Amino acid sequence: MPERSLLVVLFDGVQSLDVTGPVEVFTGARRAVHDPAAYPLRTASLTGAPVRTTSGLQLVPDVSLADAPRAHTLVVPGGDGTRNPDPALVEWLRAHGPYAERLVSVCTGALLLGAAGLLDGRRATTHWAACELLARAHPSVTVEPDPIFVRDGNVLTSAGVTAGIDLALALVEEDHGREAALTVARHLVVFLRRPGNQAQFSAQLSAQTAHRAPLREVQRWIAEHPGDDLSVAALAARAALSPRHFARAFRAETGVTPGRYAERIRLEHARRLLEETADGVEAVSRAAGYGTPEAMRRAFVRTLGSPPTEYRRRFRAPAGR
Structure with missing residues (x-):
């Protein structure tokens, strides 16, 4: 053949x-x-x-x-x-x-x-x-x-x-x-590997896009800055809303809480780094905003059923020839 x-x-x-x-x-x-x-x-x-x-x-x-x-x-x-x-x-x-x-x-x-x-x-x-x-x-x-x-x-x-x-x-x-x-x-005009390679829907797609511009901007900012402070207070300030009003509006328009959305983005970012880079687990945990490898390990086990090292072993992209 x-x-x-x-x-x-x-x-x-x-x-x-x-x-x-x-x-x-x-x-x-x-x-x-x-x-x-x-x-x-x-x-x-x-x-x-x-x-x-x-x-x-x-x-x-x-x-x-x-x-x-x-x-x-x-x-x-x-x-x-x-x-x-x-x-x-x-x-x-x-x-x-x-x-x-x-x-x-x-x-x-x-x-x-x-x-x-x-x-x-x-x-x-x-x-x-x-x-x-x-x-x-x-x-x-x-x-x-x-x-x-x-x-x-x-x-x-x-x-x-x-x-x-x-x-x-x-x-x-x-x-x-x-x-x-x-x-x-x-x-x-497609991703070589779409964000969140192993998820059929990336975190951004699995949640609805907010109607109001300030909330859409917050969604975009979270995706681009997963390692920053993503607390409700910090995100509310970015949207120029009170924390209570922001949390209520965000969930009403996206279908998830700000914390849950941020958690998905961080997990997605960490997965992509493990798949596409040789960065160590500690560096990945910092870049994705987990702070410590243990915090990232708990998130991976809870959501994906395997720790970061095992995830990388299974899903790391092959090196180009």
Whole structure:
């Protein structure tokens, strides 16, 4: 098989962005590494016939699955068609999935991998709304609802929709180095690693954006200064409100208390530093506003179930080549 060749599986009810997002990343990587032969890509449906996406778009595959060449990376997108899949598609995945060097699912494509037995005994993730379904249907799968993507050996599963772009960028970085992946990310105007890499929703996205400008400014300031004084009194002064009025207004407009919001931001910042830098735990704890490594350790164990050192071991980004 050609080096790092790609095969994207198509079916009726596929989510179009699950297909086009990763495809645009890998296609962009060809330009970034100045190699038009990088990531040779084919798409295939069961019979080779066009498929209709969940949004109504029609996609025309290159070949049928029966005629598809064996690929280095097999990409299985998600969509409504994963809920009651064609048994023939599941059987094809069961027979051919184990031979891929990398087996990748996007969003609810994990349901297809699960139905084919390809996630048995593995860790996996999927769209947050389908995590319970995946866990219930396949008890032997350890479903992790928080990560943007999970790698277990050569099987990689990603979270909802645009997380397929995150995963594809990570694979480009693994294959060709950080600069190539960063070039692609800049072209697509996306994060190379979105803030809070392992959370499907960053702290800023999981809370609502405040309506009033002073409160929005406070949200922005917290995100940019996690190591500063984030007490209610200090934040209220920045918004020119009394502490009591500020706390009430902030919660009403964002859905969380100022303290909880600040806690999420600090955790997110610490996670990003652990993932992307070689800074020691003590330095990270100071930069993220925890003050002491022990305070940060307690926050990590309470929220993520593992101490910072273990988190770094599991999720530290690979060095660019």
